[in-house]
Amino acid sequence: MNESVIGIDLGGTNLKGIVMERDGSGRHLTRVPTEAEKGGGRVLENIMGLIDALVVKEGSKEHILGIGIGTPGFVSDDGVVSAAGNLPGWAGTRLYEPIAARFGLRAIAANDVTVMALAEASYGAGRGVRNMVCYALGTGIGGGIVIDHKLYKGTNGMAGELGHIPVETGGIPCNCGQRGCVERYASATGIAAMEREFSEAGPDAGASEFVREVRARPGAVTAKMVYGYVAKGDPVACAVNERVGDLLARAIGMTLNALAPDRVVLGGGVMMAGQVIIDTVNRFLPSYCWPMIREKCDIVAAALGEDAGVLGAGAMAFEECGRRL
Amino acid sequence: MNESVIGIDLGGTNLKGIVMERDGSGRHLTRVPTEAEKGGGRVLENIMGLIDALVVKEGSKEHILGIGIGTPGFVSDDGVVSAAGNLPGWAGTRLYEPIAARFGLRAIAANDVTVMALAEASYGAGRGVRNMVCYALGTGIGGGIVIDHKLYKGTNGMAGELGHIPVETGGIPCNCGQRGCVERYASATGIAAMEREFSEAGPDAGASEFVREVRARPGAVTAKMVYGYVAKGDPVACAVNERVGDLLARAIGMTLNALAPDRVVLGGGVMMAGQVIIDTVNRFLPSYCWPMIREKCDIVAAALGEDAGVLGAGAMAFEECGRRL
Numbered sequence: 291m292n293e294s295v296i297g298i299d300l301g302g303t304n305l306k307g308i309v310m311e312r313d314g315s316g317r318h319l320t321r322v323p324t325e326a327e328k329g330g331g332r333v334l335e336n337i338m339g340l341i342d343a344l345v346v347k348e349g350s351k352e353h354i355l356g357i358g359i360g361t362p363g364f365v366s367d368d369g370v371v372s373a374a375g376n377l378p379g380w381a382g383t384r385l386y387e388p389i390a391a392r393f394g395l396r397a398i399a400a401n402d403v404t405v406m407a408l409a410e411a412s413y414g415a416g417r418g419v420r421n422m423v424c425y426a427l428g429t430g431i432g433g434g435i436v437i438d439h440k441l442y443k444g445t446n447g448m449a450g451e452l453g454h455i456p457v458e459t460g461g462i463p464c465n466c467g468q469r470g471c472v473e474r475y476a477s478a479t480g481i482a483a484m485e486r487e488f489s490e491a492g493p494d495a496g497a498s499e500f501v502r503e504v505r506a507r508p509g510a511v512t513a514k515m516v517y518g519y520v521a522k523g524d525p526v527a528c529a530v531n532e533r534v535g536d537l538l539a540r541a542i543g544m545t546l547n548a549l550a551p552d553r554v555v556l557g558g559g560v561m562m563a564g565q566v567i568i569d570t571v572n573r574f575l576p577s578y579c580w581p582m583i584r585e586k587c588d589i590v591a592a593a594l595g596e597d598a599g600v601l602g603a604g605a606m607a608f609e610e611c612g613r614r615l
Numbered sequence: 616m617n618e619s620v621i622g623i624d625l626g627g628t629n630l631k632g633i634v635m636e637r638d639g640s641g642r643h644l645t646r647v648p649t650e651a652e653k654g655g656g657r658v659l660e661n662i663m664g665l666i667d668a669l670v671v672k673e674g675s676k677e678h679i680l681g682i683g684i685g686t687p688g689f690v691s692d693d694g695v696v697s698a699a700g701n702l703p704g705w706a707g708t709r710l711y712e713p714i715a716a717r718f719g720l721r722a723i724a725a726n727d728v729t730v731m732a733l734a735e736a737s738y739g740a741g742r743g744v745r746n747m748v749c750y751a752l753g754t755g756i757g758g759g760i761v762i763d764h765k766l767y768k769g770t771n772g773m774a775g776e777l778g779h780i781p782v783e784t785g786g787i788p789c790n791c792g793q794r795g796c797v798e799r800y801a802s803a804t805g806i807a808a809m810e811r812e813f814s815e816a817g818p819d820a821g822a823s824e825f826v827r828e829v830r831a832r833p834g835a836v837t838a839k840m841v842y843g844y845v846a847k848g849d850p851v852a853c854a855v856n857e858r859v860g861d862l863l864a865r866a867i868g869m870t871l872n873a874l875a876p877d878r879v880v881l882g883g884g885v886m887m888a889g890q891v892i893i894d895t896v897n898r899f900l901p902s903y904c905w906p907m908i909r910e911k912c913d914i915v916a917a918a919l920g921e922d923a924g925v926l927g928a929g930a931m932a933f934e935e936c937g938r939r940l
Contacts (some may be wrong), residue, residue, distance in 0.1 A: 322882025364907070372699040372934070373907055421769060435873070437762055444746060444875025445911045451628065454905065456865065459784040459795075468868075468903060469745060470784075543793075544869060547776040580779065582689070582698060586770045 291353040295607035296344050296395075298337060299402065299599030300361040302326055302376050305333075307340045307346055308597075310604035314413035318347045319600070330379035331372075338392060356611025357389060358603035360405035369399060372446070375603055398610045400443055402599055404450045406592075407434020408441040408609075409602030410555045414449040414593035421551040424453055424592070425542070427560035427567075431473040435549070453477070457540040472541035476534050478560050480511040484530050492526065500524045517563035520571040535570025542571060542589070543578025550583045557592025560568070564591060616678040620721075622667050622929030623662060624727065625653055625686040627701050630658075632665040633922075635929035639738035643672045644925070646841065655696075655704035663717060670718070676680050680885055681721040682714060683928035685730035690772040694724060697771070723935045725768055729775045731917075732759020733766040733934075734927030735880045746876040750777055750867070750916070752885035753890075756798040760874070766931055778802070782865040788822035797866040801859050803885050805873025806838040817851065825849045835880070842888035860895025865898060868903025875908045882917030886918055889916060 291312050296303075299306040305324050308316040322340055325332050337359070346349045367387030389397040407416075408423035416422040422436040431451025433529030435442040442449055445563040453473035454466050461470025474480050489497075489504040497505070504511050519527035542554055559569060568589050575584055594601060624631040630649050632642040647665055650657050650893060674720050686712045688699030694711030715724040728909070732741075732749035741747040747761040760767040767774055778798035779791050781784025786795025787805075791875050799805050814822075816827040822830070825844040845854035867879055892912050900909055919926060 433873070437767060442762060442874075445877050445908070446875070447909045448875035448905070449873065451875075451905055451908070454872045454904070455869055457784075459782075459786075461784075466905060467901075519807070544780055545873060547779045548758070548774065548870060548873060549767075550771070550773035552770050576792075578781070580773070580776055580791060581774070583770070583773045586773070604877075 291350070293355055294348075295355050295371065295496030295604045295611065296311055296341055296357045297600040297602070297604030297607065298357065298359040299405075299603055300333070300337070300359060300377075301402075301580055301599070302362070305336055306342055306600050307344050308600040309344050310601065311606055313600055316601065316604070319343060319597070320347075324377075326377045326380070330377070330383045333380055334383055334388060334491075335386070337458045338389065341389065342419050342544065343394060344409075346532075349557055351393065351395065351573075355396060356607040357386065357393070358405070358486050358611075359397060359399035359606070360599045360603045361385075361399055362402055362403035364401055365399040365445060367446070369397065371399070379544065383535060396611045398507065398606055400441060400447050400606060400615060401432070401434075401450065403432030404434035404441055405449075405602035405606055406438055406557065406594075406598040407450070407555070407602070410557065411436040412438065412605040413601055414598065415555045415590045416553050417508040418487050419553045421549065422553050422555060423452070423542075423549060423551045424555040425538075426558035427477060428558035429478055431477045431558075440609060445466070449521045452545065454480065454542060455541040455544055457537045461498040473535055476541075476560070481516055481530060481534055481560065482511045484533060485511050485513040486528065488526050488530055498524050498526060501526050513560050514562060520563070520566060531566065531570055535567065536574045538567075539571045539574035540578050543575055546579040546583045551587055553587060554589045556589065557593050557594075557598070561591050580596060616675070618680055619673075619678050620680050620932035621666055621682045622932065623665060623682065623684040624730075624924030624928055625649065625658070625662070626683060626924070627687070627726075628660055628893035630665055631912065631922075631925050632669050633897045633925040634669050634679075635926065637681055637933055639926055639930070641922075641926065643669055643740055644922070645669060645672075649702075651705070655706075655708045656704070657706045658702065659708055659710070659713060660707055663713065666714065675755060676718065679720060682718070683730070683930070683932030683936075684710065684722060684724035684845035685727035685924045685928045686724055687727055689726055690724040692771070692807075694722065694818060696724070705717040709837070721936045723931055725761075725766060725772050725931060726757070726775065728757030728765055729768065729772075730927035730931055731923040732761055732775070732880070732927070733918075733930050734919055734923040735882065736761040736764065737930040738917045738926055739882045739923065741878050746874065747878045747880060748757050748861075748867075748870045748874060748876045749776070749882060752802060752883035752927050753880060754803055754884075756802045765934060767876075773804060775857070777866060778869060778876045780866040780869055782862045783892040797862055801863040801866075801885070803838040806841050806855060806885065807836045808834050809858060810841045810852065813851050813855055813939070815872045819863065823851060826851050832883065837887050839881045839887060842891065857896055860892065861877060863892075863897045864896045865903050871900075871904040871908045871912055876912055878912060880917050881914065882919075882923070886916050
């Protein structure tokens with residue numbers, strides 16, 4: 291059988307696993323509950339159970355080179371998880387030894403968003419690109435940096451916190467302790483909050499259908515709704531998109547000036563809105579970075595969708611587990 | 616003879632060259648005029664003449680692996696210089712072919728500040744450190760990024776423009792087209808301008824000796840003078856240092872969140888002021904980056920002084936010219 295790896299994507303609700311070959315083709319995609327509420331020990335047991343199930347389906351582990359895992363939080367070089375706020379008891383878990391002990395296979399783990407960036411670089415919107423920066427615009431904003439086709443992890447796996455680039459001096463307080471982080475404006479949460487703010491600010495007379503809807507049920511606003519109304523030309527939704535594009539362009543501009551990547555990939559749920567976000571960012575970007583750097587870098591939408599996590603975990607396993615234990 | 620390289624540092628006034636061994640020990644340090652005002656062709660001829668002189672002093676080029684060159688501006692992968700504003704006619708110069716044709720040696724060039732960063736990583740304040748970010752606080756602010764002990768160049772050698780990280784929304788216009796770039800505040804030029812602004816703002820009564828001096832001869836203010844008066848406790852100079860430290864901490868914080876380096880090295884003429892700048896930055900930094908990332912990263916002063924350019928150029932030559940042409 292061809293050399294393969296196991297890719298695991300650890301989410302707050304579900305654990306996903308796959309057996310994958312070097313070209314990114316996968317088999318036995320399996321999904322089980324994470325059971326995060328039962329604590330870190332149970333989550334690790336569930337990961338081991340999932341690996342076991344995949345090995346059983348595969349019929350052998352002779353051709354499995356290693357196991358890649360994408361997880362919330364950071365992962366130190368020796369496989370200890372930290373800063374995984376939404377998984378109680380998960381921080382502090384040692385990932386590598388138990389997996390090696392039980393399966394005789396090397397495991398390698400990293401932040402889930404950085405792993406998605408590697409998936410895009412290996413099999414998606416960044417294929418063939420040497421240096422790439424990825425922004426995942428979801429509930430929050432995560433980032434990943436690929437340098438020389440490899441995932442750049444930084445000290446203790448902490449690189450790529452691009453959601454916490456400040457884009458407005460003295461701006462909205464962020465739960466990270468800073469103010470004006472791009473996550474507060476261009477994430478799904480940030481976009482919905484901005485729509486509420488903009489909708490409340492205008493006069494009652496002549497308020498659009500969407501503004502009236504937002505005022506009636508502010509808690510129900512989503513970024514998806516905002517971009518639905520951007521497509522219809524709603525003036526307030528369009529003003530929100532302009533501001534989001536401006537602020538996102540500031541963060542992207544800073545990464546361009548620092549890293550001069552060949553490509554920026556935008557992914558995450560917010561990017562369901564598609565090209566309009568890229569077009570808006572591209573209009574603002576010239577104000578926020580060196581023209582020569584921008585000319586050499588394009589901004590594109592992520593291509594892989596929700597399987598990016600397992601594919602990236604697998605790609606990382608190929609990158610780092612070339613040989614058996 | 617031990618394997619050696621030639622390192623060249625191209626400055627606006629002088630060309631410096633050295634023959635260097637892998638451990639960073641150099642010999643035949645030579646300085647000749649750049650003659651930038653005579654155009655790019657003459658500068659290239661002067662570089663070739665300097666290489667020739669070094670080879671003659673060495674007596675042989677059998678043991679020379681290659682030639683590293685640090686230059687203002689950017690250098691593309693195929694050795695073409697761009698964006699070298701202070702050297703008329705230098706942009707567009709093709710560096711590699713003429714050197715290969717004349718000496719049969721491979722040349723490799725990069726931005727002068729990024730090369731200094733590599734020198735610090737190889738032989739100075741970043742020795743042994745895997746991932747490092749360097750800020751050179753001079754007339755302007757340049758930067759360099761070392762990843763996995765290697766110089767990170769980015770597309771067309773344009774990475775590391777850390778002086779153009781915006782740190783103040785709608786701040787001072789920069790000649791790069793942005794506003795609020797850190798270079799406008801924490802470079803020697805920026806510090807002197809801030810001292811003038813702060814000195815003019817206060818009342819006449821009770822103005823300090825330094826404020827009176829600045830008001831009398833505003834054009835004579837330098838960053839060195841400001842930090843001389845910081846050491847004496849001058850209140851306005853100290854206020855300038857606070858503001859410089861705050862704004863520099865914002866830029867450093869962003870690079871920490873993005874790259875999670877093991878170390879940040881601060882160099883350039885402004886750092887003659889020494890530890891007071893590092894201490895001030897460290898006081899502000901907690902507001903501008905993730906605590907876990909900051910804990911793992913220290914900020915130190917550059918160690919190499921004015922020979923960092925030739926040493927870094929040599930280090931790059933060892934990095935990239937392992938074999939002969």
